[in-house]
Amino acid sequence: MLEISGVRAGYGSMTVLQGVDMSIKAGEIVALLGSNGVGKTTLNNVISGFIRPNAGTLTFKGVPLTGKKPADIVALGIAHVPEGRKIFPNLSVAENLSLGAFRRAGANRKQNFERICAIFPKLRQRLNQSAGTLSGGEQQMLAIGRGLMSEPELLILDEPSLGLSPIMVEEMFNLITKINAEGVAILLVEQNVMQSLAVAGRAYVIEQGRFVMEGAAADLISDKQLRQAYLGM
């Protein structure tokens, strides 16, 4: 569904991504693993159109993404949940959610609203509360729920477990599986290697702007090199 080949991108004269190839099929969870500053978020930003790649091609369902505005990319069916729970703090939970459906799937707004409340029952209890008063985990759920309002075919989650308590992290990964079970493909960008590999079908490992490993999550989980690099085991 998403095909990326030979993408190089960066900020100003600094190149972060040194040519990456990636493919995501409909309905699968792909984990993108790597430590800080190696290009995970940059790749996300290239996919969602915030950064223009210097070279390479990206296509989504056969449509080239290069040169498209972020708004048009959302309209095609890619929802990006950025890092750090970027919610609208002074708006209510319900208002936050409805803003997610303006660009796409506006007609099914009510239906999606119900669907998201069913996935995240905690949000339903707080629909009229200002989003800024939610706990960290609830804010992250809200950000994901808002992304789902546009009925995406591909959902990009940038570090959804960042800064959450261990119990909340557990819950977050359960929710990711639940969302995926509804047919949404997920690109999961994480530092939480073991848990990401447990939910993902395939994974890519990125280092200094290049993919150094890729393959089925089950294979990577037992990979010695990966365990050494990320777990110190």
Add this chain to the structure above:
Amino acid sequence: MMKLNSTGQVVLILVAVAYLLGVYFISSPVWMGFTINALIVAVLALSWNVTGGFGGLSSFGHAVLYGTGAYTSAILQVTYGVNAWVALVAGIAMAAAVGGFIGALAFRYGVKGSYFALVTLAFAEVFRICAASFDFAGGGSGLQLKLAPGISNIQFADRTVLYTFLLAIVVLVMLLTAWIKYSRFGAYLVAVRENEDAARALGIDTYRIKVLAMAVSGAFGGLAGVLYLQLWLFIDSSIAYGSSVSIEALIGPIIGGAGTVWGPVLGTLGLHLIGEGAKTLLSNAPGLNFVLYAVVLICALRFMPNGLVGLAGRIGPFAKKESKDA
């Protein structure tokens, strides 16, 4: 999506409406004259409210929009003998274009926050100096319209008719503001204010929305400038583009409640009442009203961050714990 107002807000609005209608019955030329001035500033405040209130784009140079409206209309009428109504429309259009242009330029390069305020301030100053220097804009002596009372010239001999005309315009601009607030455009603007990165991630074309907001704000601001011109029949560079205009534009919404429909009008009326009252009591010390405005502004920022409308929202049934919207 209209929400119930709290008792406090209803009372506040009723007091304002009673005052505005009361002006008809008091038949005091002083009150009438002062309220007429306040109504024109209220239109300017509603202009600032579009960008500063809904969009969180704090401009410190709304005089550039006000002045452009006034000057465009004045030049067309004085130099080219264009009809006042046509000049009014041209003034609005030109101010909208200037607003859109400043927005396009500033937002193209990602100018934000206080830097945006400085850019707008700089534009207002450049326009002020140009207006004072170029002969076609009347140079240092300004531009004077011919006195020709009549509806076709937008000049009203009868103050009551003038007052009604201005009141109708304020109501119209408030209705447009309410429409913006509950429209998709308004929702996008609020999203930009709350978190621009998140807004972009949701597929909102934030650049376009911000430029559009500047153009709409320009249209309202230009209208206010033309109204001033039609009332006083005279403008010069500091009346039109002076920084006091920019201050008047933002202080009303901040005190009344930015991002609300009633806030800018309530704030402007309240401030002018304080300013006028002080002038009467303290024998016309020039500039004293601005000193008082500053005191009120500081108190407002400290004690009622959501303005009068926000403060009133916490009173009575339907009161909101956090009155972010009213």
